[in-house]
Amino acid sequence: MLLDQLIQLDEQLFLFLNGLGTPSWDGFWLFMTKTRNSFPLYLLLFVLSYRFFGLKGTLIILVAIALLITCTDQLSNFFKYGVQRLRPCHDPDISGVMRLVKSYCGGKYAFFSAHAANSFAVASFFTALFSKKWPVFVGFLVLWALLVAYSRIYIGVHFPLDVIVGALVGALFGWVFAKLYIFALHKIGA
Numbered sequence: 001m002l003l004d005q006l007i008q009l010d011e012q013l014f015l016f017l018n019g020l021g022t023p024s025w026d027g028f029w030l031f032m033t034k035t036r037n038s039f040p041l042y043l044l045l046f047v048l049s050y051r052f053f054g055l056k057g058t059l060i061i062l063v064a065i066a067l068l069i070t071c072t073d074q075l076s077n078f079f080k081y082g083v084q085r086l087r088p089c090h091d092p093d094i095s096g097v098m099r100l101v102k103s104y105c106g107g108k109y110a111f112f113s114a115h116a117a118n119s120f121a122v123a124s125f126f127t128a129l130f131s132k133k134w135p136v137f138v139g140f141l142v143l144w145a146l147l148v149a150y151s152r153i154y155i156g157v158h159f160p161l162d163v164i165v166g167a168l169v170g171a172l173f174g175w176v177f178a179k180l181y182i183f184a185l186h187k188i189g190a
Contacts, residue, residue, distance in 0.1 A: 007161075010160055011088075014098070015097065015098060017150075017160065018154065018156055019098075019099065021154050026155075029150075029155055030151075032150075032151040033152060033154075035115070035118075038148070045122075048130070048134070052130070052133060056188070064178075065122065068121050068122070068125060068173060068174060069118055069121065072117040072118050073117070075169065075173075076112055076113070076166065076169075077114070079111055080107070080109040080112070083109070085110050087110040088157065089156050090105055090108055111162050111165065112162050112165040113152050113165075114166065115152050115166070116145075116164075117166040117169050117173070118170060119145040119167075120145045120149065120169075121171070121174040122145070122174065123141040123142055123171075124171040127174075127178075128174070128175055128178030129178055149163045
């Protein structure tokens with residue numbers, strides 16, 4: 001019963017947030033939702049990592065980030081096929097009254113959002129590494145992750161709960177991987 005109420009509330013919140021969209025903002029949110037558009041940010045993170053941690057530390061960061069994204073992405077797929085919650089654009093109760101901004105809906109299942117998990121994983125990882133050195137930049141990373149996560153609701157492919165759970169999972173994994181990275185750095189003496 002409680003789960004049904006939570007799902008109903010999630011659907012209502014989705015319709016409200018998705019309904020706030022306007023064609024004049026669609027381009028911005030489509031830009032934010034595309035992973036390849038984050039490449040300049042990733043390049044900046046690479047440069048900052050090299051500057052702060054050197055070559056050896058940066059190579060370990062690249063391995064850690066690759067493993068981190070693989071973990072959050074695959075865990076998202078595991079849950080999507082395990083839970084089998086339809087995306088809003090595939091849900092017959094919702095699809096007729098929502099805005100689908102992009103030309104296609106994506107995969108059938110939504111819970112939880114890999115985009116939210118991956119963006120928050122990266123933001124959390126680098127927040128743990130750079131928070132003392134560059135606190136303003138850390139704020140930018142969190143804002144970027146929030147915008148990517150919200151874009152999934154805006155364009156009509158995820159419910160808010162999909163995004164919230166994805167963000168929490170990503171933040172947790174990012175923090176754990178950052179701690180493992182720091183441990184590895186001390187172990188190898190970099």
